[in-house]
């Protein structure tokens with residue numbers, strides 16, 4: 001019988017995988033890295049694999065404070081290599097397909113990775129294009145969002161330069177990365193150096 005540390009397995013269809021992990025984690029964001037660290041701490045010998053293509057990790061909760069002018073966005077960005085726990089096999093590719101019956105994940109590079117337990121932590125994909133004009137306008141014309149590394153600094157630019165008029169804050173009705181983030185952004189300008197501008201001219 002194959003041991004849990006065998007590098008490869010034959011699935012139920014008779015296809016051989018390139019590598020096998022007792023626990024395979026998809027996505028090395030906050031969720032994936034936390035699970036990997038927790039499992040590693042609980043069992044130093046556990047065979048854990050991680051599929052994550054990005055060389056950098058963004059700690060997204062800090063983007064609220066990037067938009068508030070407290071931090072530069074680089075403070076929230078770390079090297080993924082510094083966060084992946086030791087002895088976790090990191091496959092630096094995208095997840096292309098999951099075959100739940102065969103218990104095999106195929107990576108963008110065509111690697112077949114079999115598993116006993118699968119943790120899916122691939123995050124939420126923001127669909128800027130769902131609102132016509134948003135993708136083109138974001139980061140200019142006073143349109144800002146804290147929901148991306150690229151656009152968060154422009155939020156502070158907008159707050160700082162606000163000199164009265166109508167400031168419109170939106171709250172998505174869909175699944176959202178952080179329910180509090182849009183509300184914090186709405187409250188924050190009242191408590192910062194932009195306060196006077198808001199108090200004098202906000203509608």
Ligand SMILES: Cc1cc2nc3c(=O)[nH]c(=O)nc-3n(C[C@H](O)[C@H](O)[C@H](O)COP(=O)(O)OP(=O)(O)OC[C@H]3O[C@@H](n4cnc5c(N)ncnc54)[C@H](O)[C@@H]3O)c2cc1C
Nearest residue numbers: 027028029030031032060061063094095122123177178181
């Ligand atoms: C502005 C803002 C403020 C927030 N504030 C808070 C807060 O105050 N408190 C709080 O608890 N939460 C907050 N959040 C939410 C928090 O950041 C998320 O809940 C958390 O990041 C989700 O973790 P995750 O691992 O599911 O997804 P993510 O951290 O988004 O990670 C997903 C990972 O999957 C990878 N990935 C995507 N597709 C693939 C693929 N095909 N193959 C392989 N890898 C892939 C990505 O590269 C990424 O590394 C905030 C979020 C935002 C945007």
